Amino acid sequence: MAKVTPRAQDYSEWYLDVIREADLADYAPVRGCIVVKPYGWAIYEHMREFLDRRFKETGHVNAAFPLFIPLSFLQREAQHVQGFSPELAVVTHGGGEELEEPLVVRPTSETIIGYSYAQWIRSYRDLPLLINCWNSVVRWEKRTKPFIRTMEFYWQEGHTAHATHEEALEEVMRILDVYYDHMRADCALPGFRGRKSLYERFAGALTTYSVESMMGDKRSLQSCTSHDLGQNFARAFEIKFLDRDNTEKYCWTTSWGLSWRLLGAVIMVHGDDQGLRLPPKIAPIQVVIVPIYKTDAEKSIVFETAGRLFQTLKAAGMRVKLDDRDETPGFKFNDWELRGVPVRVEVGPKDVANGMVGLARRDRPGKEGKSFVSQQGLAEHIHTLLQEIHQSLLQQAEHFLHSHIRECNTWDEVKEAVEDGWALAPLADNPANDEFIRNNLTAKTLNFPLDQPEGEWTCVVSGQRVRERALIGKSY
Amino acid sequence: MAKVTPRAQDYSEWYLDVIREADLADYAPVRGCIVVKPYGWAIYEHMREFLDRRFKETGHVNAAFPLFIPLSFLQREAQHVQGFSPELAVVTHGGGEELEEPLVVRPTSETIIGYSYAQWIRSYRDLPLLINCWNSVVRWEKRTKPFIRTMEFYWQEGHTAHATHEEALEEVMRILDVYYDHMRADCALPGFRGRKSLYERFAGALTTYSVESMMGDKRSLQSCTSHDLGQNFARAFEIKFLDRDNTEKYCWTTSWGLSWRLLGAVIMVHGDDQGLRLPPKIAPIQVVIVPIYKTDAEKSIVFETAGRLFQTLKAAGMRVKLDDRDETPGFKFNDWELRGVPVRVEVGPKDVANGMVGLARRDRPGKEGKSFVSQQGLAEHIHTLLQEIHQSLLQQAEHFLHSHIRECNTWDEVKEAVEDGWALAPLADNPANDEFIRNNLTAKTLNFPLDQPEGEWTCVVSGQRVRERALIGKSY
Numbered sequence: 021m022a023k024v025t026p027r028a029q030d031y032s033e034w035y036l037d038v039i040r041e042a043d044l045a046d047y048a049p050v051r052g053c054i055v056v057k058p059y060g061w062a063i064y065e066h067m068r069e070f071l072d073r074r075f076k077e078t079g080h081v082n083a084a085f086p087l088f089i090p091l092s093f094l095q096r097e098a099q100h101v102q103g104f105s106p107e108l109a110v111v112t113h114g115g116g117e118e119l120e121e122p123l124v125v126r127p128t129s130e131t132i133i134g135y136s137y138a139q140w141i142r143s144y145r146d147l148p149l150l151i152n153c154w155n156s157v158v159r160w161e162k163r164t165k166p167f168i169r170t171m172e173f174y175w176q177e178g179h180t181a182h183a184t185h186e187e188a189l190e191e192v193m194r195i196l197d198v199y200y201d202h203m204r205a206d207c208a209l210p211g212f213r214g215r216k217s218l219y220e221r222f223a224g225a226l227t228t229y230s231v232e233s234m235m236g237d238k239r240s241l242q243s244c245t246s247h248d249l250g251q252n253f254a255r256a257f258e259i260k261f262l263d264r265d266n267t268e269k270y271c272w273t274t275s276w277g278l279s280w281r282l283l284g285a286v287i288m289v290h291g292d293d294q295g296l297r298l299p300p301k302i303a304p305i306q307v308v309i310v311p312i313y314k315t316d317a318e319k320s321i322v323f324e325t326a327g328r329l330f331q332t333l334k335a336a337g338m339r340v341k342l343d344d345r346d347e348t349p350g351f352k353f354n355d356w357e358l359r360g361v362p363v364r365v366e367v368g369p370k371d372v373a374n375g376m377v378g379l380a381r382r383d384r385p386g387k388e389g390k391s392f393v394s395q396q397g398l399a400e401h402i403h404t405l406l407q408e409i410h411q412s413l414l415q416q417a418e419h420f421l422h423s424h425i426r427e428c429n430t431w432d433e434v435k436e437a438v439e440d441g442w443a444l445a446p447l448a449d450n451p452a453n454d455e456f457i458r459n460n461l462t463a464k465t466l467n468f469p470l471d472q473p474e475g476e477w478t479c480v481v482s483g484q485r486v487r488e489r490a491l492i493g494k495s496y
Numbered sequence: 497m498a499k500v501t502p503r504a505q506d507y508s509e510w511y512l513d514v515i516r517e518a519d520l521a522d523y524a525p526v527r528g529c530i531v532v533k534p535y536g537w538a539i540y541e542h543m544r545e546f547l548d549r550r551f552k553e554t555g556h557v558n559a560a561f562p563l564f565i566p567l568s569f570l571q572r573e574a575q576h577v578q579g580f581s582p583e584l585a586v587v588t589h590g591g592g593e594e595l596e597e598p599l600v601v602r603p604t605s606e607t608i609i610g611y612s613y614a615q616w617i618r619s620y621r622d623l624p625l626l627i628n629c630w631n632s633v634v635r636w637e638k639r640t641k642p643f644i645r646t647m648e649f650y651w652q653e654g655h656t657a658h659a660t661h662e663e664a665l666e667e668v669m670r671i672l673d674v675y676y677d678h679m680r681a682d683c684a685l686p687g688f689r690g691r692k693s694l695y696e697r698f699a700g701a702l703t704t705y706s707v708e709s710m711m712g713d714k715r716s717l718q719s720c721t722s723h724d725l726g727q728n729f730a731r732a733f734e735i736k737f738l739d740r741d742n743t744e745k746y747c748w749t750t751s752w753g754l755s756w757r758l759l760g761a762v763i764m765v766h767g768d769d770q771g772l773r774l775p776p777k778i779a780p781i782q783v784v785i786v787p788i789y790k791t792d793a794e795k796s797i798v799f800e801t802a803g804r805l806f807q808t809l810k811a812a813g814m815r816v817k818l819d820d821r822d823e824t825p826g827f828k829f830n831d832w833e834l835r836g837v838p839v840r841v842e843v844g845p846k847d848v849a850n851g852m853v854g855l856a857r858r859d860r861p862g863k864e865g866k867s868f869v870s871q872q873g874l875a876e877h878i879h880t881l882l883q884e885i886h887q888s889l890l891q892q893a894e895h896f897l898h899s900h901i902r903e904c905n906t907w908d909e910v911k912e913a914v915e916d917g918w919a920l921a922p923l924a925d926n927p928a929n930d931e932f933i934r935n936n937l938t939a940k941t942l943n944f945p946l947d948q949p950e951g952e953w954t955c956v957v958s959g960q961r962v963r964e965r966a967l968i969g970k971s972y
Contacts, residue, residue: 046612048562049569050599055612058557058627065558081534082541086524087563087601087632087648088585093525106592109564111601113586115636123526125563125587125601135525151534156563156631160591172563 023358026293031237036166038287042296042359045166052164052171056280059359062304064174064280068154070206070301071176071278074198080150080178085132087155088123093131096256100130103223107159109171125158130224130249130275133179134257141271143262144183148191152178167284168241168496175279181259181271185250188272192248195276196229199244202278207286208299208413209233210421211243212491214467217447219454222275226250232466232491234421235288238441240466240495243285244278289417296360297382299413300406307333307340307402308361310352312368326367329377329398336399338406357382362409363402371395381405383412425491431480434492438463442493446477446486453481457492466491499834502769507713512642514763518772518835521642528640528647532756535835538780540650540756544630546682546777547652547754550674556626556654561608563631564599569607572732576606579699583635585647601634606700606725606751609655610733617747619738620659624667628654643760644717644972651755657735657747661726664748668724671752672705675720678754683762684775684889685709686897687719688967690943693923695930698751702726708942708967710897711764714917716942716971719761720754765893772836773858775889776882783809783816783878784837786828788844801848805841805874812875814882833858838885839878847871857881859888901967907956910968914939918969922953922962929957933968942967 024037039045044060047053056064072082088111094101109125112118126132133151141149156174164170178195182188196213203209211231221228225247233243253259254270263269290297300306311326313319326342333340341361343352349366356364366378377398381389393401424441428434437443438461447453447465454465468490479486500513515521520536523529532540548558564587570577585601588594602608609627617625632650640646654671658664672689679685687709697704701723709719729735730746739745766773776782787802789795802818809816817837819828825842832840842854853874857865869877900917904910913919914937923929923941930941944966955962 046615049566049608049611050562050564053562053564055562056560058559061559062557081538083534083537084532084650086526086529086531087634088526088529090525108589108591109587109599110589111585112588113584113598115584115638116582122589123585132525136522136531139522156560158563162591174560 024295027236035288038291038295039166052161054166054170059304063302064283066302071202074202075152078194078198080152083151084153085129087126089126089132091122091124094124097224097252100224109158109160127157127159129177130253134253134259137181138257138259141181141259141261144264147181147183147261148187149181152176168281173279175277177277178275180274185272188274189248191274192229192246196246199278200231203231203243204414206301208410209285209289210418212469214469216467217449217454217465219451220465222247224249224252230467233285234424238424240493241285243282246276247274249273249275290413295358298360298362300362300410303362304339305341305361306338306406307363307365308356309342309365310349312349312366318369321372322367322369325372332399363405381409383409434480435461438493442491444489444491445480447490448479448482448484448486456481463492463494466493466495500771503712511764514767514771515642528637530642530646535780539778540759542778547678550678551628554670554674556628559627560629561605563602565602565608567598567600570600573700573728576700585634585636603633603635605653606729610729610735613657614733614735617657617735617737620740623657623659623737624663625657628652644757649755651753653753654751656750661748664750665724667750668705668722672722675754676707679707679719680890682777684886685761685765686890686894688945690945692943693925693930693941695927696941698723700725700728706943709761710900714900716969717761719758722752723750725749725751766889771834774836774838776838776886779838780815781817781837782814782882783839783841784832785818785841786825788825788842794845797848798843798845802843808875839881857885859885904956910956914969918967920965920967921956923966924955924958924960924962932957939968939970942969942971
């Protein structure tokens, strides 16, 4: 039935098939760019709304900064320009004339926001400054994949300034938790919070934290990052404040971002061979009602009940759709399974007579997910069911994640582990070790998880004694 | 008290002063670009939310298309490329290399969306296609003004495809009404719906409709446009469908846009010499509570009542702020007046004793706007008051608009009228007449209003007999 390549056969093809068949996105006529179609964009809008609410609840406000950045701005922070130079899109002409100074299409906005912060911040009373932006950025990527790595991508970028390093660090961890909670509670996505290795940190940061998620092919996706920028950008852009003690000091800044690649994670973590499986909270359609009939007489009585149930569920605040298309039930079942609608309600003539409906939950395959329930109290029933489906998707993903992580103590164990998941192995945070891993495996250091037991082990690469373990695995 | 130039002295300075003092926006270090600060962006977010809801209620869905457009795409529609060529920002380098074909940063997306529509639309069953995008676009403007005309600006652009010209025209007018209703009902902005002259229409359109608003200096602002694109873009991009009669036909397309310049209109139409005056529906803060006290003892009892009222108003769903800053009441009054908060609640020790509060409404000056009301039922009272303030702002703007429009029947009358408002004058829709007006006045044809009496008059420029009158005035 399904028009998607089985995952076991070709995971990459499966991913592209799901995106096409579920009508999420299309290729654009510009290399490495995608068009996000209405159904895909509706999912992203829900994700954005949940995350935006979390930002506002934690005291952040939104603003908008320009798309273009003078090239010289990027050059003010040495690490930053080194990291981003190879990926820049450069505007050299405007209004029919060659520009005196080329403009870069923002790959991220630390520099241009740093410039404004330097104007806006005068005293400790102006701190903390907690601003978020929803926008798109451009990075000239060589190999692209819809949502996961595209030349232009939509994301949010937060930029904050603080009076002390301690407060900045609190912010970095607060946001990491906001992301982690958003992923779990809104998107049913588990993951590991942790510190990126020095080798893998953001260009210009002291420390980068991430949440790493395991996709269905056991590769990792860095789902989001939160950076402690120390005083690097404050010094580069002269972001200073007059402190309580009447001395002028550099601010401590942070930045953090989460992009539409999280929608890629939703597809890859929850999807199955029938297509998409959407967590109810971010599903554009949470419940679809499919009328089942053979004759015109049946159609009429079935539609009456289906229409009434549609109104009931809608009034209960659910995003519900009555599929009144002139197609077979089989076609419709397949179509809504592809699109990952969490709950399907089937209404046939018998159901009308018995005051029942058939229910199919997308999180469980075939018969296992089917049941018959009374039309009475249907809204309450489905309301609870949607919560159950969220939990069930989260649990399935957690089970998958944990059953593909292996604690390793030797290099040979790591080599074996990354063939079928991630290794959790003692590692010294030294770029030489990262390079060794990258050169000898098709894997890399993902992060040093925040939650790990106390202990002392031997680094699997350098043999040094270390007090922490890193996740190592293949990644996107 | 106020830190803004009086309007009568220098309207342009007044506008910039209000933007700065109300903390709406700042200049960016890129020519012609602005940074929208959190308070300004919060207003725009409210406007966007209201408009987005109206789009969705009328059957539209959101999507996202790329920022970059291959230069050759623009060249496919002759009028379109001619209109936009002088305003383009061009990316010539990406990823460290010169591009084979330059990319244009979208000035508007008809062309790249046309390309996708040609892929997506196969049959009449795929129509109408009703898509909207919230994004930013870039036009290399020579003279810029915050919100009104900036190089990069945020807007929404809708793009629809239809099976017949009739349906496309219905869409064009439906959207014009959506805009008009949004302006009046959400932003308290009156205006004139009308057809742009052939000379002033959008590059590539058959017909453009607009809403023209009168700013406080009596110049017009084209607040939004809705275009009948005929089959121009369908032919350029091969947007075809198989109709019911089994023949292949070109689609009829429309496009329409409303930008953050409407926020510029809100500032200019409603603002006064004390600063901003915000319509309650889009005000980030609808009610501010200012505690008034002299001693610590007074402070404590006043804050208790103020805190209770804050909770009451918040629970009633209002966006309320308790100003607990360590500043004088005079400073706070001035500050919130600058920022245009619709209602101020003052609580002093006497008010606490009497169970009263002082109210000041921002839409009426000084004493005229002040009253004392009971703390009992305060939420209901303010709820009604906010609706009254909306109506009052709309009426004031309408009064101003109508008292500065003069019906004219001769060129001399037009010349005089545009010195202090707009002329409504018989005009033949002929580009030669537009050019004559532009060459002889510092004014132009605004639009031909949809609502006008039946009749026949003599064109004030050409002397031809005509059946419609145009608005003529200075404009932004």
